Amino acid sequence: MAADDSAEKTEQPTAKKLQDAAEKGQIARSKDLGTAFVLIGSACAILMFGKMLAMGILTIGQRMLRLDQKDMFEVNSMFTAWGEVGKELIPPMAGIFAVILAAAFIGNTLLGGFNFSMQAAAPKASKMSVFKGFKRMFGLQAFVELLKSFLKVIVVVGIAYLLLKFFFDDIMSLSLMSEPNNIESALYFLAWIFLGLCSSVSVIALVDAPYQKWNHIKQLKMSLQEIKDEHKNSEGSPEIKQRIRRTQMEMSMKRMMQEVPKADVIVTNPTHYAIALKYDQGKFKAPVVVAKGVDEVAMHIRKIANEHKIPVLESPALARSIFHTTKVDHPIPEQLFAAVAQVLAYVYQLKMHKKGKGTRPKALAKDLPIPDDYRH
Incomplete structure (x- = not known):
């Protein structure tokens, strides 16, 4: 009975229906x-x-x-x-x-x-x-x-x-x-x-x-079913749109993971969040987020970082703050410059120590200077 009701042409024609009819004369x-x-x-x-x-x-x-x-x-x-x-x-x-x-x-x-x-x-x-x-x-x-x-x-x-x-x-x-x-x-x-x-x-x-x-x-x-079919044909099938979004996400994820080996440091939560930062003084005015993710994505970022010997530092507050305030391929906010500067300085000193050109740096401060508005 419901199928019969939906087949009844009780609805006013849509603008597309009128346009298609006009094209046919x-x-x-x-x-x-x-x-x-x-x-x-x-x-x-x-x-x-x-x-x-x-x-x-x-x-x-x-x-x-x-x-x-x-x-x-x-x-x-x-x-x-x-x-x-x-x-x-x-x-x-x-x-x-x-x-x-x-x-x-x-x-x-x-x-x-x-x-x-x-x-x-x-x-x-x-x-x-x-x-x-x-x-x-x-x-x-x-x-x-x-x-x-x-x-x-x-x-x-x-x-x-x-x-x-x-x-x-x-x-x-x-x-x-x-x-x-x-x-x-x-x-x-x-x-x-x-x-x-x-x-x-x-x-x-x-x-x-x-x-x-x-x-x-x-x-x-038109019937209700015809209106639904027209909307589906014009807007696209939900299944197809979902598949396209999934493909786009996979491609975006793949590109993001390819940037992880280029990062200077990985800031973690330590397990739920992972943020890959890169700072090129000649190219960027501020450190840029080249990759970020939570849970399985974060674990994958850490895995790639370990394979390429990228320093991984635990700073839960800074990791959450960057994750919620900065998009991928965007520089970090000015309010987080001081905290990130301490992280990069620690990484630089650690690299110099491994090369035998300096003393081992002190452990990274647990309470980095993060404004209250940027804490998550």
Whole structure:
């Protein structure tokens, strides 16, 4: 039962799920919203540039129908006429196309944003499946589209009837008007009727856009197991991450043990802690911790030190203090300089004594100068 519950797609899609869907071309889109923007944009474009277009058409008609004898015998008269046609028609047509293009872009990107997907454009064998084709034809989405089509017809026919009834007397009076007023008025009525019809489509779009958004999210909903799997794939399997950390620790430990033979002294607890210190006056301003560890690691450090005849000194307080305050490959704190200096001085004197160049040094003081804040 728990497995069945976890398989239910009850969770909202993650950001990665939405991004993967967008890369495949699966985004919320409302065809009715795009259509409404294009139609309303077209009506607005006609209202904005319709008068200029009508006057241009009238000017061209007058020019073409009023030919004199000079125009008939002029070789370049046709090219001149075409130039006048372009001069009159190109500006209003360019304005109309620009408005429609902007409306089409806004309408088709308003809901799901701009998205270009090569995966969506690639041919798919599943689209050629007869079974899936019938499923799309008689599925829930097809039924919703059929209902929207009926609703469109009812709304558009109803709005068209109301608009024709409202403008009927004005339309009939156009026959009594002279040009160019009749052309301008006819275009004016046509634009407003067209705008009213287009606005009726926007009613469908206002219902369809939220539905498409809801349906898109519904299709991408995830189960709890899918969310866990996605997190595992994106963040990495815990077992793999643990293995990587273990490998990194092993490599770090190996490098650290390779530095132990280069140390000047090993400070111990005596059994639980071991700190390998190196001081190179030409390279470092202070002694550096080249290796440190507790328990088994500490024992291994002492073993390597004995093999390479590195001095091992017992100073529990100093060993604990350095272990808790200093990282490997970092210099010791300034507050521990005095204590470490005594250790290094003892080691130097001991080396000189073994070479027969000095007396044996006194035993290292048990109470080294360690500040209370650095005692652990």
